Amino acid sequence: MSGPSRDAVTSTIIAAPRQRVWMALTEPALIQQYFLGTKVTTTWRVGHPITYSGEYNGRPYQDKGIILACDPPTQQFDSGRSGAVHRGVGVGSPESQRTS
Structure with a gap:
């Protein structure tokens, strides 16, 4: 492969409690x-490997x-696909930490 590398980045806001989102991202x-x-x-x-x-x-x-970072229930990053970071998750923002 030649030329510049390409990154794909996406984000979404999920209206769910932080722990529930974390489970969805880490439970096989x-x-x-x-x-x-x-x-x-x-x-x-x-x-450790993933x-x-x-x-x-x-x-x-x-x-x-390889798992690069794991801080339940706020972030999880791992490397893959030829060493590129392909799964980076920031679970919740200050606004989503409010309880109702």
């Missing part, structure tokens, strides 16, 4: 429900990375 059974059946294997400890695996368009895939 929940990840599998919304992430195209992807199986996630990790300990969620910084420096593996995303499954099947896409009839072909098996496996993406490996």
Whole structure:
């Protein structure tokens, strides 16, 4: 591959309690429900491996990375796809921390 690298960045606001969002982002059974059946294997400890695996368009895939940061329930980052950070999550903002 030649030329400049390209980054894809997205964000969304989820109207749910912080702990519930954290669970959706870190519980393998929940990840599998919304992430195209992807199986996630990790300990969620910084420096430990993380593996995303499954099947896409009839072909098996496996993406490996390292947990770079994990601070429940506020952030989780890991590396993968040739070392690029591909999953960075900031759970909640000061506004979303308010309780009703």
